[in-house]
Amino acid sequence: MSEQQPDSKSQLKSQRKPDVATAIVPVADTRFGDGSFPVLAGPGAVESESQIMATAAAVSEAGGLILRSATFLPAELAGDFNPLGTEGLWLLEHASRTTGLATSTFVFEPDQASIVANHVDLIEVGPSRMTRSDVLTAVGETGLPVVVHRGEDATVDGWLAAARAVAGAGSDVILCERGSQGHDPRTAGTLDISAVAVVQQLSDFPVVVNPAPLVGSLDLIAPLALAARIAGADGLMVAVHPNPSAAQFRAGGHLDLDAFELLMDRLGIPSLRDDIDRIDRELLKLIARRLTNSVNIGLIKASKGLPMESSDREAELIAEARSDALAIGLDPDYIEDVMRVVLAHSKAAQEAAARDA
Incomplete structure (x- = not known):
């Protein structure tokens, strides 16, 4: 050419x-x-x-x-x-x-x-x-x-x-x-x-x-x-x-x-940053997958007239997250903060999906 x-x-x-x-x-x-x-x-x-x-x-x-x-x-x-x-x-x-x-x-x-x-x-x-x-x-x-x-x-x-x-x-x-x-x-x-x-x-x-x-x-x-x-x-x-x-x-x-x-x-510092970038992409995929599952659960609850919120389930998830964080050397308070944000967003997505169903 x-x-x-x-x-x-x-x-x-x-x-x-x-x-x-x-x-x-x-x-x-x-x-x-x-x-x-x-x-x-x-x-x-x-x-x-x-x-x-x-x-x-x-x-x-x-x-x-x-x-x-x-x-x-x-x-x-x-x-x-x-x-x-x-x-x-x-x-x-x-x-x-x-x-x-x-x-x-x-x-x-x-x-x-x-x-x-x-x-x-x-x-x-x-x-x-x-x-x-x-x-x-x-x-x-x-x-x-x-x-x-x-x-x-x-x-x-x-x-x-x-x-x-x-x-x-x-x-x-x-x-x-x-x-x-x-x-x-x-x-x-x-x-x-x-x-x-x-x-x-x-x-x-x-x-x-x-x-x-x-x-x-x-x-x-x-x-x-x-x-x-x-x-x-x-x-x-x-x-x-x-x-x-x-x-x-x-x-x-x-x-x-x-x-x-x-x-x-x-090239170590760039390589470590690149690894962080790849991890972040995987985290986003996992969050999206979790959100999809939460929405599907919300739709099932709505079809059966069940309440969206379960305080016992939320407390159980946070307790498990804190325990897992301690086991791998992470600050449990930090992980609890992260989980509460994730759970709040999931709840909002469930409610929105139920309204639109």
Whole structure:
């Protein structure tokens, strides 16, 4: 696909309505664009069951949320490595079931899209395929969320045009900034941190950063990852391998498992905040579920002419909550306050439902 100029009707975020923000893109239980900073990590390619399982265990233990690795590779990228293809997809799926991680892999040709979509949670379009309209359409038609990597020579407008092509075909899109070729031999490539802010102004796509491919030194990955976080990126990609020097694909281009754990430790505060965000989302789901059950009970009571309020039941629930709070080290007075708010809201919802019945 040739590069296109952005739609003349597109608007900067600053020109949009105040309630329009970065789109939230769900990938299994992970969300991009909600203020959290998910980490996607894994080897350049799936090589064996032992390799991908060891990596998956380490990624999960360190706090990563998505296991990513190539399974199909075109000849111009694979070199002497023989990619595992469908077998690699099954190994990724096995690793996902074992660790609970979501999974991601690349699509390089249109006919791979439907195959890949049956095994993973997220599809990636690499920089070498960013301008292929047939690939962009094929991955978009799967309905899975898609990461569109920026090509080394791609302008922001061309990158966004590729993303819009995928979105137009039906999929949610995440952008990935991964650097461009530079002229200074000290830096094999330049990571364009400013692109994070630019694309967030020009679009509502979440944007993640992959600092590894072109920075020239693995030692730079950690500071660039931290810089990406500070710049407002919506996530991070990291190449990780149990034995980087022996990697069959892109040997030496990975962090080892210890270095990855150290990086995640340095990202510790954001990771803890992200965990809190995920817990909050689960709390909201549980509150909604509880409220639905309360309303249903209220409807049954109304149909049978029973009173809505039961002081004995409320006292029993509060007593149980205080006891449970003590057992797990929480302040029972605090938990009682929370429960009274929940119970009051449930009672109001029951009464409203009964009136409308």
